[in-house]
Amino acid sequence: MRHRLLRAALACSAALGLAAATAPAAHAMPTAARCPKGHLCLWEGPHMTGRLLFNEDAHITKDGFNLREIDDIEPPIFPRSAVDPLPDDFGCIIRLNDQPNFGGAEQELDKFGPHELDGRRVASITPDCG
Template sequence: MRHRLLRVALACSAALGLAAATAPAVHADPAAPAAARCPKGHLCLFEGPHQTGRILLDEDAHITKDGFQLRELDDIEPPIFPRSAVNPLPDDFGCIIRLNDQPHFGGDEQELVGFGKHELDGRRVASLTSDCG
């Protein structure tokens, strides 16, 4: 009985070792595409939290030392549901970016106040505008 138990244990160990050796690697694939990056000076809305996942919206704000030209989007079609954002507008411009859940700047809004990264709650965005002053 002991020999039989020992043989079963050895067979199980060998099977587990073979399974581990042939299992796919869990680490990142170096050939995989890099994470999405928001270009400097662009307003970006991301699919995932902490600026991860696909970039759902990428708008060049055309920032100069005297101002910017971020175009208003009054009907984003189809609507998007971002979880995070990057606001490129410097704080000294005194502007916020309003993200509305309805076209033509209607409905409920979320605000991106201040330069840099922001977390959003995944609510619908169907229009956006900057509001300065």
């Protein structure tokens, strides 16, 4: 009887250990915030990880978009990754400027989809078409 009880206890503890080892990794580390389809998003970390620093709806339709210009992000942000929501056939890029009012050095998001950035300061954002 004692051996059965001991074997049952060992089997339960082994099953619990296996369940803990195969648990989803989502509980082990926080997941990045999601970027809704059609939004311009900038993240704190690479590969769209970490805190979502900027999230703006580009209001995309089949004929165009309405992504507003942001002339002064205060305090400035330092993103490491981004998602460009503008389809390539619109012929537009998104400029990320390191100074307010679209001044200073810039980074460009020139293709639809995810981009890796280098963490430089972003203090204003504007779409540029044509």
